[in-house]
Amino acid sequence: MGYCMADAPIEVHDHAPVSPTEIPVAEDSGHLLYARGFLLTSSPVTAPVDHWRRARLGAWYLAYDPRNALTVASTDDGVWVALIGLALDLNGLSADRSAVVRSLLTARRRGRLAYLAAIDDLVGRFVVIDGDGTATRLQTDATAMRSVFYASASLPRVVAGHAQLVAEVAGADRSGFAAGGWLTDHGAYCLPGRATPYAGVAQLTPNTELELESREVHRVYPRTAPEPASVDETVDELRELLQGQVRELAARTPLMTSLTAGMDSRTTLAVTRPVHESVRYFTYSLRYGAHVDNAGHALDLTTARTLAGGLRLDHQVVIVGGTVEDEGLRRVMARNSQRIHNRGLAAAYLTDLPADRLHLRSNLFEIGRAYYRAQRRERPELTPETMAAILCKKNATDPDVVAEFAAFVADTGHTRFDGYDPYDLFYWEHRSGVWLSTVYLESDLAHDTYTVLNSRRIYGLLLGVPLESRIRGDVYLGLLRSMWPELLDWPVNGRPRAPESPRASSPRAAAPARAVAPTPTFDTRHQLAVQEHPDVERFELAVPAGVSRHRIVLEPNDPRGRRDEPLSLEAMVAARDSANLLVVFHGATDRAKYEHPRFEWQSTLAEFDASVLYLADPVLALAPDITLGWYVGTSAVDVSRHCARLVERLAGMLSATRVIMTGTSGGGFAALAASRLVPGSIAVPFAPQTTVSRYYKRRVRDYLTLAFPDHELEAVPALFADRLDMVEQYAKATDNYVYYVQNLRDAFHIREHLVPFAAAAGITGVGGTSADGSRMIVLEDLREGHGPPPKAQFVEQLVKARKFLTQRAADRTS
Structure with missing residues (x-):
C-alpha cells in the first residue's frame, strides 16, 4: 500500500508498547494473566489486570495489555482504523506504526476491497479493527496467531484475545468440549471447528472478518x-521480502530464534543472515520423562551446537523441566490457554531467555508445503465428516465434532475456491489458525512472537507454486540456497544435502560458496569472500552481477604528508542491471553499536534502481574509539581522491551513465568531496558538514590528532583546506551537480554548514538553485535535530536527485 494522504485529514494516535520489564510484578504472577491480550466490549467493564490500558474505539470499549502497541487513525467524518500488535507493510517495510495505520485508513476510505488488499500486504501478529459509525469489523493477521475469541448472540457482546476472558466477562458456561480427557479420548490435536471449552464462545479463524454488532462472520x-x-x-x-523484515525488526528490537535440525529452522536461520550477529539463537533441551533419551531432541541439540560453533552464533541451550513449580504461575497458565502444549517450556522462556527479545518462530511453513497432499495425493471431498476424520484419530464420527465442522464450513464460507486446494486452506485455517495459536498464547507471558511468512500475500505466492514443488519444499530449499548456501553443509534432520551454488540469475546472489570459518579474506558478518586489490587502478569485479566484498590498498597520494603508511578501503558492491551507480558513504559511527566496516542503508536500497557501491571510512580502522573521519584520510592519503577514482573505474565496468554519491552528516561531506572530482556526477548530501573545522571541537580534535600527527594541529585546517573545507572548494566552478537536502529542524547544521555553503556556491539564501542550475538546496522537515532521515524520505529524495541529474545533464548537452 502507498503512503499518500487521504482526502480528509487523518489524525493518528500511537501508543507504543511497554517493555515487559516495566510491568509491575505480582507475587502470584498475576501480572502475566492474559499477557498480550485485549478485551473489547459494548459497555464499560473492569479490566482483568490492573496495569492494562483503556481506549475508546467508536462505540466500543477497549482494554489491552500495554505490552501490545495500539495505533488508531481517524477522520472527522467518523471513519477509523485501529491496529493492536506488530505489523509491517510488505510494500514499505520501514514504515512505522503510524504510517501503516494511516495507510490502512486511506485504503478503507477508498472502499472495502482496497482495505482488504491493504491488509493482505501486512505481515506480523496483530488484530485490525475498523469502524464508521454504522458497523465495526475485526480481522486477525493471516493465520490468526493473534488469537480472537467472541461471544455468540445469546451472550453479551464481548471480544477478547483469550477464550476464558470472554467467558468470564460474558458469563459463559463450560461446554461439552471442556471435559477432561476430551482430546485424548478423540486422539485430537485441538478442538473441532471454532469450538472452545465455553458454550457460546467461538474462535475467529484466519481469512474471516467479524462484524461486532451483528456477530456475523464473513470471508475476506x-x-x-x-x-x-x-x-x-x-x-x-520472497527472498528480499523475508530478509527485509528481519533487517527492519532488528533495527527496532532485539531478536531471538530457535535452532533445530529441521528444514524450517534452517530456513529461518538463513533469513536472519543479514543480522545474525545480533540474534540470540537457542535450543531447548527437555530433561524429563521419555524426552531425556529422545533421539529427535538429541539430534536437534547436537545439530544446533555444531551450527552455532561453525558459524560463531550467539547460542544458548534452555533447560526445560517437566513441571512448573510456581503455583501462581500454573494458575495463570491454565487461564491463559486451555490447550496444554508445554508449559514447562513457556516457563523456561520466561526465566531463562532475555525478556526484551522478539521471538522469531519457524512455524507456519507447512502451509506452503501441501501438508495433507504430501501424506496422500488422492483425497476425498473435504466435507465436515472428512474434517472430523482428519482431526480425530478416535471417535471421528462423534456427531458433536461433525456438527462443529459443519458450522465452521457454513459460517466461514469454507468451500471450494478457484485455484486453491481446500485441503491447503483447511490446514491454514484450522490446524494452524486454531491449534498453533494456542501454542503462542501459552508462551505470550514470556515474549511476543513473529513469523516472517505470516502474510496473506506471502501465502498466496507460496500456494501458486506447482503441487509437486510444494510437496518437496523446493521454495524453502531455494531460499536457503540463495540466502546462505553454506548452511547445507550441515545435515538437515540428520540427512546430508548437497549444496548448490547461488543461481546466476539472482541479482542479489551471494558470492560462490566457500568455508565460513572467519579468515582475513572472509567477511563473516555479510558472509562474503573479500577480494583484495593492491590499489585502485587494479580493482576488478570478479563477478559481474550480485553482491561482492572488496578490500583495496590506498597508497599515499598527498606529498604534504610526512608518513607513507597506506590505508585499507573496505567496500561492498551490489551490481545490478541499471544505468545508475549509487555511492554510499556512512556518517558518524557508534563504535559500541557498529563494527567496522560499516555499510549503511543496505536494506533500504535493496530495490533501488542502481548498482550500489558501499564504502567504509578507512580512518576508523586506525583507532577503536574514533567515530568520524569524513573520508578525508590522513595527511599522506587523500581518501576522497582514491574514492573518486574507484567510482570512475566501477562506473566504466558497469556501463553506468549516471553516478550519484550520497551520505548523511559526515558521509554527506564525503559525497560532496568525492563528487567534485568525478565530472558529471551528482552529490546528494543529507544535512552534511561542509567545513570540518566548524563541527564540534572534540570530534574535530580527535580526528586531526589521529590523522595528521606530523603537523601542528592548528595549522591543519588551512594547510589542507582543499580536503577539509567544501565551502572553499564549491566557491569555485566544478563539473559536478549538487542536490543538497537539509532538515529544517537541525538549527546547528543550517547555521554552521548550510548557510556558508549556499553563499559560497552561489545560491541565494538557504534554498533554491544556483544561477547555472547545477546546484540545488532542498529544505525538508525530516526529524527533530540532527540524524539520518526516515528511510522513505531518504529514497524519495534520491529519486528526485536522479531526476534532477538527468534533466540538468540533458540541459547541459542540448
Missing part, C-alpha cells in the same frame, strides 16, 4: 485464484 480471503509461479520466481520475490 481468498478473493481471486493464486497466480501460478515457478519456484525460481517465487524465491526471487
